[in-house]
Amino acid sequence: MDCKNFHHWLTARDIHDCVLPRDAVSHMAGCHECEQLFKKDSDLELEIARAFTLEEMPQGLSDLVDVSLDHESKNQFLPVYLKKTGIALASTSILAGILILVFTFTQYFSPPPPLFNDLNQISHQAVSDHLQGNRHMTFNARETENALARITRELGFKVLLPDFNALGCVLLGGRLCVLGDCRAAYFVVEKEGKTGSLFIMNTDHLAFEMTDGSRFLTSIKGCDTQIWKDHGQIYAMVF
Numbered sequence: 001m002d003c004k005n006f007h008h009w010l011t012a013r014d015i016h017d018c019v020l021p022r023d024a025v026s027h028m029a030g031c032h033e034c035e036q037l038f039k040k041d042s043d044l045e046l047e048i049a050r051a052f053t054l055e056e057m058p059q060g061l062s063d064l065v066d067v068s069l070d071h072e073s074k075n076q077f078l079p080v081y082l083k084k085t086g087i088a089l090a091s092t093s094i095l096a097g098i099l100i101l102v103f104t105f106t107q108y109f110s111p112p113p114p115l116f117n118d119l120n121q122i123s124h125q126a127v128s129d130h131l132q133g134n135r136h137m138t139f140n141a142r143e144t145e146n147a148l149a150r151i152t153r154e155l156g157f158k159v160l161l162p163d164f165n166a167l168g169c170v171l172l173g174g175r176l177c178v179l180g181d182c183r184a185a186y187f188v189v190e191k192e193g194k195t196g197s198l199f200i201m202n203t204d205h206l207a208f209e210m211t212d213g214s215r216f217l218t219s220i221k222g223c224d225t226q227i228w229k230d231h232g233q234i235y236a237m238v239f
Helices: 003-012 022-030 032-051 061-075 077-085 092-109 119-131 141-155
Strands: 170-179 182-191 194-202 215-220 223-230 233-238
Touching (some): 003 032, 119 215, 119 233, 141 170
Antiparallel strands (some): 215 223, 223 233
């Protein structure tokens, strides 16, 4: 094998074939330039393979990204910022990092989010978010127990689910979300073949007092809503 034939072989070789032809090995033994070319080509193929290796997403990152997307889509800050700076996102990991940084910045350096002034305001916000149709879930019903522990850590209060049997509903799954400007837990539920939304947040987001067990029922834009307080947290269900 001469240098020309070696170059043709190197260009067409199957990188998954670990066994090198004898004539290629013999040629590299006597040709330093082709030997170096083979080494550079092998190193390049290895780096390409590493670049496309799938990495498992860290636990909880998906939820943080969802919260960031909810929050920034309402404020329309991120799209404007990216447009002005001309940042090109090369991968989903870069996008996730930017979203988390933006969300962290807004949480720590922005004024605290406004509180809900009354139950009617909560109902309207819950209906608005429900009608947006974002039924994305980061966990399903079978994964609820582990997911609740993670959501509790993120929200800073113990998220307790209601009695779905008593409500006549079936839990499908859920994720973290933002209700208005308040971080909350979001669950997709089903009742008699109809898909509904359940939001759970703590009472720190209320600018008024509400007694445990009290319920507020209303109909907005063709949706039936229930707002109630139990276990020291607020539940908002929309169908």
